[in-house]
Amino acid sequence: MNQELVKILREISVLLEIKGVEFKPQAYEKVAHSIEMLEEDVKEIYKKGGIEALEKISGVGRGIAEKIEEYIKEHRIKDYLSLKKELPVDIDGLSVVEGVGPKMILKLYEELKIKTRDQLEKAARAGKLKSIEGFGQKTEENILRSIDFLKKEHGRFILGFVMPEVRAIVEKIKKVDGVEKAEFAGSIRRMQETVGDLDILVISKKPSAVMDFFVSMSEVEAVYAKGDTKSSIRLKLGMDADLRVLPPESFGAALQYFTGDKYHNIELRQIAIKQGYKLNEYGLYKDKKIMAGQTEEEIYQKLGFAWMPPELRANRGELEAARENKLPKLIEYSDLVGDLQVQTDWTDGDNSIKEMAEAAQKIGLKYICITDHTKTLAMTGGSDEKKLLRQMAAIDEVNREFQGPGFKVLKGAEVNIMKDGTLDIDDETLAKLDVAGVSVHSNFNMSEKDMTARIIRAMENPNVDILFHPTGRVIKRREAYKVDMDELLKTAKRTKTVMEIDAFPDRLDLKDEYIRKAVETGVKLAIDSDAHSASHFQYLEYGIAQARRGWAEKKDIINTKDLEDMLKLLK
DSSP states (O other): OHHHHHHHHHHHHHHHHHTTOSSHHHHHHHHHHHHHHOSSOHHHHHHHHHHHHHHTSTTOOHHHHHHHHHHHHHSOOHHHHHHHHHSOSOHHHHHTSTTOOHHHHHHHHHHHOOOSHHHHHHHHHTTOGGGSTTOOHHHHHHHHHHHHHHHHHTTOEEHHHHHHHHHHHHHHHHTSTTEEEEEEOHHHHTTOSEEOOEEEEEEESOHHHHHHHHHTOTTEEEEEEEOSSEEEEEETTSOEEEEEEOOGGGHHHHHHHHHOOHHHHHHHHHHHHHTTOEEETTEEEETTEEEEOSOHHHHHHHTTOOOOOGGGOSSSSHHHHHHTTOOOOBOOTTOOOEEEEEOOTTTTOSSOHHHHHHHHHHTTOSEEEEOOBBTTOGGGTOBOHHHHHHHHHHHHHHHHHHOSTTOEEEEEEEEEBOTTSOBSSOHHHHTTOSEEEEEOOSOTTOOHHHHHHHHHHHHTSTTOOEEOSTTOOBTTTBOOOOOOHHHHHHHHHHHTOEEEEEOSTTTOBSOHHHHHHHHHHTOOEEEEOOBSSGGGGGGHHHHHHHHHHTTOBGGGBGGGSOHHHHHHTOO
Protein backbone atom coordinates (compact mmCIF):
# COMPACT_ATOMS: atom_id res chain seq x y z
CA MET A 1 0.00 0.00 0.00
CA ASN A 2 2.90 2.40 0.70
CA GLN A 3 3.86 2.87 -2.96
CA GLU A 4 0.23 3.53 -4.01
CA LEU A 5 -0.10 6.18 -1.31
CA VAL A 6 3.23 7.78 -2.22
CA LYS A 7 2.06 8.18 -5.84
CA ILE A 8 -1.25 9.78 -4.78
CA LEU A 9 0.34 12.13 -2.22
CA ARG A 10 2.92 13.27 -4.79
CA GLU A 11 0.14 13.95 -7.30
CA ILE A 12 -1.83 15.93 -4.70
CA SER A 13 1.32 17.97 -4.04
CA VAL A 14 1.70 18.85 -7.74
CA LEU A 15 -2.03 19.54 -8.24
CA LEU A 16 -2.05 21.92 -5.26
CA GLU A 17 1.04 23.66 -6.59
CA ILE A 18 -0.66 24.08 -9.97
CA LYS A 19 -3.61 25.70 -8.18
CA GLY A 20 -1.20 28.11 -6.48
CA VAL A 21 -1.91 26.84 -2.96
CA GLU A 22 0.87 27.83 -0.56
CA PHE A 23 2.71 25.53 1.89
CA LYS A 24 0.45 22.47 1.40
CA PRO A 25 2.33 21.11 -1.68
CA GLN A 26 5.55 20.89 0.35
CA ALA A 27 3.69 19.20 3.22
CA TYR A 28 2.29 16.48 0.92
CA GLU A 29 5.67 15.97 -0.78
CA LYS A 30 7.35 15.61 2.62
CA VAL A 31 4.82 12.99 3.76
CA ALA A 32 5.16 11.10 0.45
CA HIS A 33 8.88 10.93 1.11
CA SER A 34 8.40 9.75 4.69
CA ILE A 35 6.04 6.95 3.61
CA GLU A 36 8.42 5.90 0.84
CA MET A 37 11.05 5.35 3.53
CA LEU A 38 8.88 3.29 5.89
CA GLU A 39 9.89 -0.33 6.36
CA GLU A 40 6.40 -1.17 7.66
CA ASP A 41 3.17 -1.04 5.65
CA VAL A 42 1.06 2.03 6.49
CA LYS A 43 -1.95 -0.28 6.83
CA GLU A 44 -0.18 -2.23 9.59
CA ILE A 45 0.79 0.99 11.38
CA TYR A 46 -2.86 2.09 11.29
CA LYS A 47 -4.09 -1.32 12.48
CA LYS A 48 -1.82 -1.13 15.53
CA GLY A 49 -2.45 2.45 16.61
CA GLY A 50 -5.13 4.13 14.52
CA ILE A 51 -4.90 7.73 13.38
CA GLU A 52 -2.56 8.65 16.27
CA ALA A 53 0.01 6.14 14.98
CA LEU A 54 -0.21 7.72 11.51
CA GLU A 55 0.51 11.15 13.05
CA LYS A 56 3.82 9.79 14.34
CA ILE A 57 5.07 9.38 10.75
CA SER A 58 7.42 12.29 9.95
CA GLY A 59 5.51 15.29 8.56
CA VAL A 60 2.01 13.82 9.06
CA GLY A 61 -0.45 16.18 10.74
CA ARG A 62 -4.08 15.46 11.55
CA GLY A 63 -5.38 16.55 8.11
CA ILE A 64 -3.09 14.30 6.07
CA ALA A 65 -3.51 11.47 8.63
CA GLU A 66 -7.29 11.59 8.00
CA LYS A 67 -6.69 11.33 4.25
CA ILE A 68 -4.41 8.33 4.75
CA GLU A 69 -7.08 6.76 6.97
CA GLU A 70 -9.67 7.41 4.25
CA TYR A 71 -7.46 5.64 1.70
CA ILE A 72 -6.89 2.65 4.01
CA LYS A 73 -10.62 2.29 4.66
CA GLU A 74 -12.12 3.19 1.27
CA HIS A 75 -9.17 2.87 -1.12
CA ARG A 76 -9.77 6.42 -2.34
CA ILE A 77 -9.26 10.04 -1.23
CA LYS A 78 -12.19 12.30 -2.13
CA ASP A 79 -10.12 15.50 -2.26
CA TYR A 80 -7.68 13.82 -4.64
CA LEU A 81 -10.49 12.74 -6.96
CA SER A 82 -11.87 16.31 -6.94
CA LEU A 83 -8.47 17.73 -7.83
CA LYS A 84 -8.12 15.17 -10.65
CA LYS A 85 -11.54 16.19 -11.97
CA GLU A 86 -10.45 19.83 -12.17
CA LEU A 87 -7.24 18.91 -14.02
CA PRO A 88 -7.60 15.44 -15.61
CA VAL A 89 -3.96 14.93 -16.57
CA ASP A 90 -1.41 12.17 -15.93
CA ILE A 91 0.65 14.10 -13.38
CA ASP A 92 3.01 11.19 -12.73
CA GLY A 93 3.71 10.58 -16.42
CA LEU A 94 4.25 14.24 -17.30
CA SER A 95 6.22 15.41 -14.27
CA VAL A 96 9.02 12.85 -14.80
CA VAL A 97 9.85 14.58 -18.10
CA GLU A 98 12.84 16.80 -17.38
CA GLY A 99 11.87 20.47 -17.28
CA VAL A 100 8.12 19.79 -17.07
CA GLY A 101 7.01 21.29 -13.76
CA PRO A 102 3.57 22.13 -12.35
CA LYS A 103 3.23 25.46 -14.21
CA MET A 104 4.16 23.86 -17.53
CA ILE A 105 1.69 21.00 -16.99
CA LEU A 106 -1.09 23.58 -16.55
CA LYS A 107 -0.01 25.55 -19.64
CA LEU A 108 0.17 22.39 -21.77
CA TYR A 109 -3.35 21.44 -20.70
CA GLU A 110 -4.87 24.91 -21.11
CA GLU A 111 -3.26 25.63 -24.49
CA LEU A 112 -3.13 22.20 -26.18
CA LYS A 113 -5.29 19.94 -23.92
CA ILE A 114 -2.25 17.71 -23.33
CA LYS A 115 -3.04 15.10 -20.66
CA THR A 116 -0.45 12.35 -21.19
CA ARG A 117 3.23 11.88 -22.04
CA ASP A 118 2.26 10.33 -25.41
CA GLN A 119 0.26 13.43 -26.30
CA LEU A 120 3.17 15.64 -25.20
CA GLU A 121 5.56 13.66 -27.42
CA LYS A 122 3.24 13.90 -30.45
CA ALA A 123 2.79 17.67 -29.94
CA ALA A 124 6.56 18.18 -29.58
CA ARG A 125 7.34 16.10 -32.68
CA ALA A 126 4.73 18.07 -34.64
CA GLY A 127 6.32 21.37 -33.51
CA LYS A 128 3.16 22.49 -31.72
CA LEU A 129 4.80 23.49 -28.42
CA LYS A 130 6.36 26.54 -30.07
CA SER A 131 2.86 28.04 -30.31
CA ILE A 132 2.77 28.40 -26.49
CA GLU A 133 4.17 31.67 -25.15
CA GLY A 134 7.55 31.15 -23.51
CA PHE A 135 8.16 27.83 -25.31
CA GLY A 136 10.72 27.59 -28.11
CA GLN A 137 12.54 25.03 -30.21
CA LYS A 138 15.00 24.39 -27.38
CA THR A 139 12.10 23.45 -25.07
CA GLU A 140 10.79 20.97 -27.66
CA GLU A 141 14.24 19.43 -28.16
CA ASN A 142 14.82 19.06 -24.40
CA ILE A 143 11.38 17.48 -23.88
CA LEU A 144 11.91 14.98 -26.71
CA ARG A 145 15.39 14.08 -25.46
CA SER A 146 13.99 13.46 -21.98
CA ILE A 147 11.09 11.34 -23.34
CA ASP A 148 13.52 9.21 -25.40
CA PHE A 149 15.60 8.68 -22.25
CA LEU A 150 12.50 7.68 -20.24
CA LYS A 151 11.54 5.11 -22.88
CA LYS A 152 14.93 3.43 -22.45
CA GLU A 153 14.39 3.31 -18.68
CA HIS A 154 10.83 1.92 -18.90
CA GLY A 155 10.11 -1.19 -16.83
CA ARG A 156 13.01 -0.66 -14.42
CA PHE A 157 12.60 0.19 -10.74
CA ILE A 158 15.01 2.11 -8.52
CA LEU A 159 16.45 -0.40 -6.04
CA GLY A 160 16.36 1.79 -2.92
CA PHE A 161 12.74 2.78 -3.48
CA VAL A 162 11.42 -0.81 -3.85
CA MET A 163 13.76 -2.63 -1.45
CA PRO A 164 11.70 -1.96 1.73
CA GLU A 165 8.65 -3.63 0.13
CA VAL A 166 10.74 -6.50 -1.29
CA ARG A 167 12.20 -7.22 2.14
CA ALA A 168 8.78 -6.99 3.79
CA ILE A 169 7.36 -9.55 1.31
CA VAL A 170 10.25 -11.99 1.86
CA GLU A 171 9.92 -11.62 5.65
CA LYS A 172 6.19 -12.43 5.40
CA ILE A 173 6.94 -15.53 3.31
CA LYS A 174 9.51 -16.72 5.87
CA LYS A 175 6.72 -16.80 8.47
CA VAL A 176 4.40 -19.04 6.40
CA ASP A 177 3.92 -22.44 7.99
CA GLY A 178 6.40 -25.00 6.57
CA VAL A 179 8.86 -22.47 5.09
CA GLU A 180 12.43 -23.35 6.02
CA LYS A 181 14.22 -20.77 3.90
CA ALA A 182 13.29 -17.84 1.63
CA GLU A 183 15.66 -15.56 -0.31
CA PHE A 184 15.34 -13.00 -3.08
CA ALA A 185 17.62 -13.45 -6.09
CA GLY A 186 18.14 -11.69 -9.42
CA SER A 187 19.24 -8.10 -9.91
CA ILE A 188 17.91 -7.27 -6.42
CA ARG A 189 20.40 -9.64 -4.79
CA ARG A 190 23.15 -8.18 -6.99
CA MET A 191 22.05 -4.79 -5.57
CA GLN A 192 21.90 -3.22 -9.02
CA GLU A 193 20.90 0.42 -9.12
CA THR A 194 17.73 -0.43 -11.06
CA VAL A 195 15.93 -3.76 -11.05
CA GLY A 196 13.47 -5.44 -13.37
CA ASP A 197 11.50 -8.00 -11.40
CA LEU A 198 11.54 -10.00 -8.19
CA ASP A 199 12.59 -13.67 -7.93
CA ILE A 200 11.95 -15.40 -4.62
CA LEU A 201 13.33 -18.87 -3.89
CA VAL A 202 11.89 -20.99 -1.08
CA ILE A 203 12.49 -24.31 0.65
CA SER A 204 9.24 -25.61 2.14
CA LYS A 205 7.63 -28.89 3.12
CA LYS A 206 4.22 -27.34 2.32
CA PRO A 207 4.54 -25.78 -1.15
CA SER A 208 0.78 -25.37 -1.64
CA ALA A 209 0.51 -23.24 1.54
CA VAL A 210 3.29 -20.96 0.25
CA MET A 211 1.60 -20.61 -3.15
CA ASP A 212 -1.77 -19.83 -1.57
CA PHE A 213 -0.19 -17.15 0.59
CA PHE A 214 1.91 -15.65 -2.23
CA VAL A 215 -0.96 -15.10 -4.67
CA SER A 216 -3.28 -13.66 -1.99
CA MET A 217 -0.89 -11.09 -0.41
CA SER A 218 -2.25 -7.55 -0.03
CA GLU A 219 0.59 -6.31 -2.30
CA VAL A 220 -0.69 -8.34 -5.28
CA GLU A 221 -2.41 -6.57 -8.18
CA ALA A 222 -2.80 -9.56 -10.55
CA VAL A 223 -2.04 -13.29 -10.63
CA TYR A 224 -0.49 -14.50 -13.89
CA ALA A 225 -0.10 -18.16 -12.93
CA LYS A 226 -0.34 -20.38 -9.89
CA GLY A 227 1.27 -23.81 -9.87
CA ASP A 228 2.49 -26.48 -7.47
CA THR A 229 6.07 -25.19 -7.28
CA LYS A 230 5.99 -21.87 -9.19
CA SER A 231 3.65 -18.88 -9.20
CA SER A 232 3.82 -15.51 -10.97
CA ILE A 233 2.15 -12.28 -9.93
CA ARG A 234 2.17 -8.55 -10.59
CA LEU A 235 2.68 -6.36 -7.53
CA LYS A 236 0.73 -3.14 -7.04
CA LEU A 237 3.98 -1.20 -7.29
CA GLY A 238 4.13 -2.36 -10.93
CA MET A 239 6.81 -5.04 -10.61
CA ASP A 240 6.38 -8.67 -11.64
CA ALA A 241 7.35 -11.33 -9.09
CA ASP A 242 7.96 -15.09 -9.31
CA LEU A 243 8.15 -17.54 -6.43
CA ARG A 244 9.70 -20.99 -6.76
CA VAL A 245 9.68 -23.76 -4.15
CA LEU A 246 12.79 -25.94 -4.42
CA PRO A 247 14.14 -29.12 -2.86
CA PRO A 248 17.02 -28.42 -0.41
CA GLU A 249 19.55 -30.22 -2.65
CA SER A 250 18.89 -27.69 -5.49
CA PHE A 251 18.49 -24.46 -3.51
CA GLY A 252 22.11 -23.27 -3.92
CA ALA A 253 22.09 -24.05 -7.64
CA ALA A 254 18.85 -22.09 -8.13
CA LEU A 255 20.17 -19.20 -6.04
CA GLN A 256 23.31 -19.07 -8.19
CA TYR A 257 21.35 -19.41 -11.45
CA PHE A 258 18.68 -16.80 -10.65
CA THR A 259 21.15 -14.33 -9.16
CA GLY A 260 22.95 -14.01 -12.50
CA ASP A 261 23.93 -11.79 -14.13
CA LYS A 262 23.38 -13.35 -17.55
CA TYR A 263 26.99 -12.92 -18.75
CA HIS A 264 28.47 -14.29 -15.52
CA ASN A 265 26.19 -17.34 -15.78
CA ILE A 266 26.95 -18.00 -19.46
CA GLU A 267 30.68 -17.91 -18.74
CA LEU A 268 30.28 -20.20 -15.70
CA ARG A 269 28.19 -22.74 -17.65
CA GLN A 270 30.79 -22.83 -20.43
CA ILE A 271 33.53 -23.43 -17.84
CA ALA A 272 31.43 -26.27 -16.37
CA ILE A 273 31.03 -27.87 -19.84
CA LYS A 274 34.80 -27.70 -20.44
CA GLN A 275 35.31 -29.56 -17.15
CA GLY A 276 32.81 -32.29 -18.14
CA TYR A 277 29.89 -30.99 -16.05
CA LYS A 278 26.42 -29.67 -16.78
CA LEU A 279 25.27 -26.69 -14.70
CA ASN A 280 21.66 -25.54 -14.46
CA GLU A 281 19.19 -24.25 -11.84
CA TYR A 282 18.82 -27.75 -10.36
CA GLY A 283 22.48 -28.51 -9.73
CA LEU A 284 25.93 -29.31 -11.07
CA TYR A 285 25.84 -32.71 -12.77
CA LYS A 286 28.40 -35.24 -13.94
CA ASP A 287 26.45 -37.38 -16.41
CA LYS A 288 23.17 -37.73 -14.48
CA LYS A 289 24.68 -37.64 -11.01
CA ILE A 290 24.31 -34.45 -9.00
CA MET A 291 27.73 -33.31 -7.75
CA ALA A 292 26.73 -30.06 -6.03
CA GLY A 293 23.63 -27.92 -5.61
CA GLN A 294 22.75 -27.41 -1.97
CA THR A 295 24.84 -24.23 -1.63
CA GLU A 296 26.38 -21.72 -4.02
CA GLU A 297 29.75 -22.19 -2.32
CA GLU A 298 29.98 -25.89 -3.22
CA ILE A 299 29.13 -25.19 -6.88
CA TYR A 300 31.83 -22.54 -7.23
CA GLN A 301 34.31 -24.67 -5.27
CA LYS A 302 33.70 -27.75 -7.46
CA LEU A 303 34.45 -25.62 -10.54
CA GLY A 304 37.67 -24.24 -9.00
CA PHE A 305 36.51 -20.82 -7.78
CA ALA A 306 36.21 -19.01 -4.49
CA TRP A 307 32.63 -17.93 -3.78
CA MET A 308 32.14 -14.33 -4.86
CA PRO A 309 29.68 -11.73 -3.54
CA PRO A 310 26.59 -11.29 -5.76
CA GLU A 311 27.48 -7.61 -6.39
CA LEU A 312 30.56 -8.72 -8.38
CA ARG A 313 28.81 -11.14 -10.71
CA ALA A 314 28.89 -9.25 -14.00
CA ASN A 315 31.61 -11.12 -15.96
CA ARG A 316 34.06 -8.26 -15.47
CA GLY A 317 37.03 -10.32 -14.34
CA GLU A 318 35.54 -11.68 -11.11
CA LEU A 319 35.79 -15.33 -12.24
CA GLU A 320 39.50 -14.99 -13.05
CA ALA A 321 40.10 -13.23 -9.72
CA ALA A 322 38.11 -15.93 -7.86
CA ARG A 323 40.13 -18.70 -9.53
CA GLU A 324 43.40 -17.08 -8.44
CA ASN A 325 42.12 -16.09 -4.96
CA LYS A 326 42.58 -12.42 -5.87
CA LEU A 327 39.07 -11.14 -5.21
CA PRO A 328 39.01 -7.73 -3.51
CA LYS A 329 38.15 -7.63 0.19
CA LEU A 330 35.06 -5.54 -0.44
CA ILE A 331 33.90 -2.80 1.90
CA GLU A 332 31.34 -4.29 4.30
CA TYR A 333 27.86 -2.90 4.90
CA SER A 334 28.87 -2.06 8.49
CA ASP A 335 32.13 -0.24 7.66
CA LEU A 336 30.98 3.40 7.39
CA VAL A 337 31.48 5.58 10.46
CA GLY A 338 30.63 8.97 8.96
CA ASP A 339 28.47 10.74 6.37
CA LEU A 340 29.87 13.79 4.57
CA GLN A 341 26.80 15.09 2.71
CA VAL A 342 23.82 15.97 4.92
CA GLN A 343 21.18 18.68 4.31
CA THR A 344 19.11 20.32 7.04
CA ASP A 345 16.18 22.72 7.39
CA TRP A 346 18.65 25.59 6.93
CA THR A 347 18.01 24.97 3.21
CA ASP A 348 15.91 22.19 1.63
CA GLY A 349 16.15 19.50 4.32
CA ASP A 350 13.31 18.42 6.62
CA ASN A 351 15.12 18.32 9.96
CA SER A 352 17.29 20.48 12.19
CA ILE A 353 21.06 20.02 12.61
CA LYS A 354 20.47 18.42 16.01
CA GLU A 355 17.77 16.04 14.69
CA MET A 356 20.04 14.90 11.86
CA ALA A 357 22.90 14.38 14.33
CA GLU A 358 20.69 12.32 16.66
CA ALA A 359 19.41 10.16 13.78
CA ALA A 360 22.97 9.53 12.55
CA GLN A 361 24.17 8.65 16.03
CA LYS A 362 21.25 6.23 16.42
CA ILE A 363 22.45 4.16 13.44
CA GLY A 364 26.02 4.04 14.76
CA LEU A 365 27.76 6.86 12.87
CA LYS A 366 30.50 8.81 14.67
CA TYR A 367 30.35 12.00 12.63
CA ILE A 368 28.33 13.81 9.98
CA CYS A 369 29.07 16.88 7.91
CA ILE A 370 26.32 19.47 7.38
CA THR A 371 26.45 20.48 3.70
CA ASP A 372 23.50 22.73 2.97
CA HIS A 373 23.24 24.32 -0.47
CA THR A 374 24.76 27.71 -1.29
CA LYS A 375 23.30 30.96 -2.54
CA THR A 376 22.96 30.48 -6.31
CA LEU A 377 20.65 27.51 -5.73
CA ALA A 378 18.01 30.05 -4.76
CA MET A 379 15.06 27.62 -4.77
CA THR A 380 16.56 25.86 -1.73
CA GLY A 381 17.17 29.08 0.22
CA GLY A 382 20.89 28.48 -0.25
CA SER A 383 23.40 30.05 2.13
CA ASP A 384 25.54 33.08 1.40
CA GLU A 385 28.75 33.72 3.34
CA LYS A 386 26.96 35.37 6.30
CA LYS A 387 24.42 32.57 6.60
CA LEU A 388 27.20 29.97 6.45
CA LEU A 389 29.02 31.70 9.32
CA ARG A 390 25.78 31.71 11.35
CA GLN A 391 25.34 28.01 10.64
CA MET A 392 28.91 27.28 11.76
CA ALA A 393 28.09 28.90 15.11
CA ALA A 394 24.90 26.81 15.33
CA ILE A 395 26.97 23.64 14.69
CA ASP A 396 29.33 24.62 17.50
CA GLU A 397 26.29 24.87 19.77
CA VAL A 398 25.03 21.39 18.76
CA ASN A 399 28.50 19.93 19.38
CA ARG A 400 28.50 21.46 22.88
CA GLU A 401 25.18 19.70 23.54
CA PHE A 402 26.60 16.34 22.42
CA GLN A 403 29.65 16.77 24.70
CA GLY A 404 32.36 14.14 24.73
CA PRO A 405 34.33 12.27 22.05
CA GLY A 406 31.53 9.95 20.86
CA PHE A 407 30.03 12.05 18.06
CA LYS A 408 30.93 15.18 16.08
CA VAL A 409 29.05 17.42 13.65
CA LEU A 410 31.36 18.90 11.02
CA LYS A 411 30.93 22.22 9.23
CA GLY A 412 30.54 21.96 5.48
CA ALA A 413 28.62 23.14 2.43
CA GLU A 414 27.49 21.86 -0.95
CA VAL A 415 28.96 24.72 -2.95
CA ASN A 416 27.65 25.47 -6.41
CA ILE A 417 30.08 25.25 -9.35
CA MET A 418 29.29 28.16 -11.65
CA LYS A 419 29.34 27.88 -15.45
CA ASP A 420 32.97 29.07 -15.62
CA GLY A 421 34.17 26.73 -12.83
CA THR A 422 34.32 29.40 -10.12
CA LEU A 423 32.42 28.84 -6.88
CA ASP A 424 29.54 30.85 -5.41
CA ILE A 425 31.20 31.15 -1.95
CA ASP A 426 34.41 33.09 -1.40
CA ASP A 427 37.68 31.34 -0.50
CA GLU A 428 37.94 33.03 2.88
CA THR A 429 34.66 31.42 4.02
CA LEU A 430 35.45 28.05 2.38
CA ALA A 431 38.72 27.91 4.33
CA LYS A 432 36.75 27.99 7.59
CA LEU A 433 34.78 24.81 6.73
CA ASP A 434 35.86 21.35 7.88
CA VAL A 435 34.72 19.87 4.54
CA ALA A 436 33.92 21.77 1.35
CA GLY A 437 31.97 19.79 -1.23
CA VAL A 438 31.22 21.14 -4.70
CA SER A 439 28.67 20.15 -7.32
CA VAL A 440 27.04 21.11 -10.61
CA HIS A 441 23.37 22.14 -10.43
CA SER A 442 22.92 24.13 -13.65
CA ASN A 443 23.93 24.37 -17.32
CA PHE A 444 23.85 20.59 -17.78
CA ASN A 445 23.96 20.73 -21.59
CA MET A 446 27.52 22.00 -21.99
CA SER A 447 29.93 20.19 -24.31
CA GLU A 448 32.08 17.46 -22.78
CA LYS A 449 35.19 19.64 -23.17
CA ASP A 450 33.62 22.68 -21.46
CA MET A 451 31.95 20.68 -18.66
CA THR A 452 35.22 18.84 -17.94
CA ALA A 453 37.17 22.13 -17.83
CA ARG A 454 34.48 23.68 -15.60
CA ILE A 455 34.67 20.88 -13.01
CA ILE A 456 38.47 20.64 -13.14
CA ARG A 457 38.74 24.36 -12.34
CA ALA A 458 36.58 23.81 -9.24
CA MET A 459 38.61 20.76 -8.17
CA GLU A 460 41.82 22.79 -8.43
CA ASN A 461 40.60 25.19 -5.75
CA PRO A 462 42.74 24.35 -2.68
CA ASN A 463 39.70 24.64 -0.39
CA VAL A 464 37.63 22.03 -2.25
CA ASP A 465 37.69 18.58 -0.64
CA ILE A 466 34.99 16.50 -2.37
CA LEU A 467 33.25 16.49 -5.76
CA PHE A 468 29.62 15.61 -4.97
CA HIS A 469 27.52 13.45 -7.36
CA PRO A 470 30.20 13.81 -10.06
CA THR A 471 28.12 13.15 -13.22
CA GLY A 472 24.85 14.83 -12.21
CA ARG A 473 22.57 12.01 -13.30
CA VAL A 474 19.17 11.32 -11.77
CA ILE A 475 18.20 7.71 -12.52
CA LYS A 476 15.05 7.38 -14.65
CA ARG A 477 14.79 11.18 -14.87
CA ARG A 478 17.96 12.78 -16.21
CA GLU A 479 21.00 11.49 -18.07
CA ALA A 480 24.48 12.28 -16.80
CA TYR A 481 26.00 15.40 -18.31
CA LYS A 482 28.85 14.84 -20.75
CA VAL A 483 32.19 14.76 -18.94
CA ASP A 484 35.60 13.10 -19.46
CA MET A 485 35.77 10.87 -16.38
CA ASP A 486 39.38 9.85 -17.06
CA GLU A 487 40.40 13.52 -16.90
CA LEU A 488 38.38 14.09 -13.71
CA LEU A 489 40.04 11.10 -12.06
CA LYS A 490 43.51 12.29 -13.09
CA THR A 491 42.67 15.70 -11.62
CA ALA A 492 41.29 14.12 -8.44
CA LYS A 493 44.54 12.20 -7.99
CA ARG A 494 46.68 15.28 -8.69
CA THR A 495 44.69 17.66 -6.48
CA LYS A 496 43.78 15.17 -3.70
CA THR A 497 40.07 15.76 -4.37
CA VAL A 498 37.80 13.00 -3.07
CA MET A 499 35.16 11.64 -5.48
CA GLU A 500 31.75 11.01 -3.96
CA ILE A 501 29.51 7.97 -4.28
CA ASP A 502 26.14 9.60 -3.65
CA ALA A 503 23.97 6.90 -2.06
CA PHE A 504 20.59 8.55 -2.67
CA PRO A 505 18.69 5.83 -4.58
CA ASP A 506 17.95 7.88 -7.70
CA ARG A 507 21.51 9.20 -7.92
CA LEU A 508 23.99 6.40 -7.08
CA ASP A 509 26.58 8.62 -8.65
CA LEU A 510 29.38 7.47 -9.30
CA LYS A 511 28.40 4.47 -11.44
CA ASP A 512 30.14 1.20 -10.59
CA GLU A 513 32.40 1.28 -13.67
CA TYR A 514 33.72 4.72 -12.64
CA ILE A 515 34.20 3.58 -9.04
CA ARG A 516 36.39 0.75 -10.30
CA LYS A 517 38.41 3.22 -12.40
CA ALA A 518 38.82 5.44 -9.33
CA VAL A 519 40.02 2.48 -7.25
CA GLU A 520 42.50 1.48 -9.97
CA THR A 521 43.71 5.10 -10.26
CA GLY A 522 44.21 5.40 -6.49
CA VAL A 523 41.59 8.13 -6.07
CA LYS A 524 39.92 8.25 -2.65
CA LEU A 525 36.13 7.98 -2.42
CA ALA A 526 33.43 8.99 0.07
CA ILE A 527 30.05 7.28 0.40
CA ASP A 528 27.41 9.81 1.45
CA SER A 529 23.65 9.58 1.96
CA ASP A 530 22.82 13.05 0.55
CA ALA A 531 20.24 12.95 3.37
CA HIS A 532 17.49 15.58 3.27
CA SER A 533 15.60 13.93 6.13
CA ALA A 534 16.43 12.02 9.31
CA SER A 535 15.11 8.85 7.66
CA HIS A 536 17.57 9.05 4.74
CA PHE A 537 20.64 7.69 6.53
CA GLN A 538 19.35 4.21 5.65
CA TYR A 539 20.27 5.02 2.04
CA LEU A 540 23.96 4.60 2.88
CA GLU A 541 23.44 0.87 2.27
CA TYR A 542 22.86 1.50 -1.45
CA GLY A 543 26.02 3.61 -1.74
CA ILE A 544 27.98 0.78 -0.13
CA ALA A 545 26.40 -1.67 -2.61
CA GLN A 546 27.46 0.62 -5.46
CA ALA A 547 31.01 0.71 -4.06
CA ARG A 548 31.06 -3.08 -3.78
CA ARG A 549 30.00 -3.43 -7.42
CA GLY A 550 32.92 -1.13 -8.25
CA TRP A 551 35.36 -3.47 -6.43
CA ALA A 552 36.02 -0.88 -3.68
CA GLU A 553 37.62 -1.92 -0.41
CA LYS A 554 37.37 -0.31 3.01
CA LYS A 555 40.73 1.44 2.51
CA ASP A 556 39.40 3.22 -0.62
CA ILE A 557 36.58 4.99 1.27
CA ILE A 558 37.61 7.90 3.50
CA ASN A 559 34.55 7.82 5.78
CA THR A 560 35.31 4.29 6.95
CA LYS A 561 38.04 5.98 9.01
CA ASP A 562 37.71 7.64 12.41
CA LEU A 563 37.34 11.40 12.36
CA GLU A 564 40.98 12.42 12.78
CA ASP A 565 42.26 9.95 10.18
CA MET A 566 39.51 10.96 7.75
CA LEU A 567 40.32 14.68 8.07
CA LYS A 568 43.99 13.98 7.29
CA LEU A 569 42.92 12.63 3.87
CA LEU A 570 41.34 15.97 2.90
CA LYS A 571 43.26 18.85 1.34
